[in-house]
Amino acid sequence: MIKKFLLLIALFFITACNKNVSNEVVVYHNDFETNDLSNITNGIISTYNNSAVLGQYNNGNFILTLNNLPKHDLITITFDLYIHDSWDGNKKAPDGPDIWEMFVNGDPFIYTTFSNASCTAPDFCSPQSYPADYPNDYNNPRSGAYRTDLPGVCSWKNDPNGTSLYKISKTFRNSDSKLVLQCVDKLVQTNAIDPKCDESWSVDNINVKAITL
């Protein structure tokens, strides 16, 4: 009797799941290992931590444009975002704020700051807005990061800032045949000899799924 009951429950959930998502198609995937920059404007590829990545950027942006998407009701965009070296979060000039933005079809999805401060002194432990939007002063450096133990790109010897990896994932209602993903920074480091060496970002493993309900 219990077995039959459990089977009925299992069948109910399987049916319910099938109703929720009828079809998923990966319409774009890029790990950049083949230097493929088609569909990307302002694309640059470099090697970071033994992997090809899109970047690094400092006061830069890339635009991914996908045309002729199959009929769909939802889109899921996921990618790895690397925040390299000494980002200053919400700090004011000349150090920040260090803003990073993501737009889809021109609409803002993320408008935030990241802080990669080492926190060896209170003055250097600037808060970041992420996972909230800027301005939000209540999040510590690296809040929401997936990994915080990665090497920096251009840190000075023994600089503890390193790189923080964030897993970005957004699912939203969309039925347009064209999708434009733009990621852009407004990094501020006017007192650095080489701002790109001071702080930069890159992206890897971009995946776009079109989902039909």
Ligand SMILES: [Ca+2]
């Ligand atoms: Ca890669």
Ligand SMILES: [Ca+2]
């Ligand atoms: Ca800065």
